[in-house]
Structures are given as C-alpha cells and as structure tokens.
Amino acid sequence: MFRFVLNFIFLTIVIRFIYYPDSKRKDYVFTYYLISLIVFFLCFTLKKYEMDIGMALGLFAIFGIIRYRTNPVDIKEMTYLFVVIGISIINSLANKKMSYAEILSANALIIFVLVLIEKYWALKQVVSKSIVYENIENIKPENHDILKSDLEKRTGLIINKITIGDVDFLKDTAKVTIFYFNNNS
Structure with a gap:
C-alpha cells in the first residue's frame, strides 16, 4: 500500500503539476492516471509469479498493438505516457533489495529532470495548421510575402513557414499549411 501511495503522489506531481498546466488536456x-494504475497493479501482481522473457515480450507486443490501433498521438503525450508507465513499473517492481530511499530518489530524479527539461530547457514548439486558402493568386512563389502577410493578418499568428499542398483551380482554392511557434497564439 505504501508503494501505491508513493506511486500516486509522484504521478500526481508529473500529471497535474508538470504536464497539465501547459497542455490543458x-x-x-484521465488516461495517464488509469494507465499508470493498471500498469502498477499488473506489474505488482505479475511480480508474484515467475515471468519469463516471452511473457515480458508479449506484454510489450500488446502495448505496441494498442499504440498502432489508436489515433495518432503527439510525441509529447506519448513521452508523458512512457514516463507514467515507467514510474509505475519502477514503483511496483521494486523489491526488498531496494530501499525506500532509493525508490524515492529514483522518482525524485525523474521529476527533477522532467521539470528541468519541460520548464527551463523547453524549446519552442512548432505547430502546424492546414488552411483552405481562396486567394489563389497569392500562392505563386513571387507572391510569397503577400501570402504570408495575408495569412498572418487573418490568423493573428506569426508564421515561420508556409507549404502549399493541393491546388483546386476549379474552385480557386489551395490547401496551405502554416507553421508557427506555439507561444504565439
């Protein structure tokens, strides 16, 4: 029970105080808490039994199938998912050879590195949006500055890069993808 409470406390720090304030997702x-809860109890239960390498690979295969059968998830969300799964595995599989001080230190170190990278080393995140653009004259290479200026005025974003996708000359529209830093919005 102590390890479960410890796991829950450290997961709350990661999920509610590091991940959620920036993402608001x-x-x-909800997903991170439930997956970490299931992983914790799954590993804790399986630790009681002899588990060979085939069983471990089977578990990873199941998680891999689940990953590829779902909607694409941003890399940052996948990283946080890996972190909460990792914390749950560490806390559930710790044995009598590992002291509580070592478990606390491992969890604290993970959180320290996560905060350091997330809050202080965080690079600007580039975000993209696809837009159906109707002023087809501006997609010409010589009108790039006009296109950028028009899109910045309409979206209110500072655009770094623009790519032009499908062009429909019958409807006079083009699919345009804009790239901008996340903190501009």
Missing part, C-alpha cells in the same frame, strides 16, 4: 490526465 483533461482527456490525457
């Missing part, structure tokens, strides 16, 4: 908060 409540659906992932």
